[in-house]
Amino acid sequence: NQQETKDPKTGKITKSSIMEYEYDVKMEEAYRKSLIKLVKKSIDDRFYPFLIIDQNNEQLAHFRDMADYAEANQFQVYFVDLNNDSESCVQRNIHKRTLSDIQQIHKHWEQLPLRYEI
Numbered sequence: 001n002q003q004e005t006k007d008p009k010t011g012k013i014t015k016s017s018i019m020e021y022e023y024d025v026k027m028e029e030a031y032r033k034s035l036i037k038l039v040k041k042s043i044d045d046r047f048y049p050f051l052i053i054d055q056n057n058e059q060l061a062h063f064r065d066m067a068d069y070a071e072a073n074q075f076q077v078y079f080v081d082l083n084n085d086s087e088s089c090v091q092r093n094i095h096k097r098t099l100s101d102i103q104q105i106h107k108h109w110e111q112l113p114l115r116y117e118i
Contacts, residue, residue: 023095032062039066043073051075058109067116079116 001018035055042051051070057063067077084092089102 021095023097023101036066040069043070043075056105058105060110060113077116079112081112 001020002015003018004013004015006013035053039051039053042048053063053066055063063079070077086099086102086106089106090097090099093102
């Protein structure tokens with residue numbers, strides 16, 4: 001996407017590229033695999049004493065690989081489970097997901113195992 005901005009001093013109009021996230025259901029599995037690879041690399045590199053992963057993981061299988069890998073490499077794993085209704089999520093959602101998309105996530109939501117609860 002291109003955005004035009006006007007310089008307040010000169011009045012000159014310039015165009016700049018805007019990168020904007022767009023959800024693509026067909027790419028979700030590829031995104032997830034890419035994230036897992038990145039998380040494992042970050043764990044292996046040990047540049048950080050902790051990692052924060054902000055991602056919807058409605059199914060345990062979506063994060064189990066990352067959590068197990070982190071624990072095997074002496075990282076302590078914690079999860080924050082945000083219990084919100086679909087309507088609240090739609091209002092807060094910045095990725096333009098529809099109510100139907102969010103309801104599908106809620107429909108398939110799996111409860112965290114006790115070992116991950118804070």
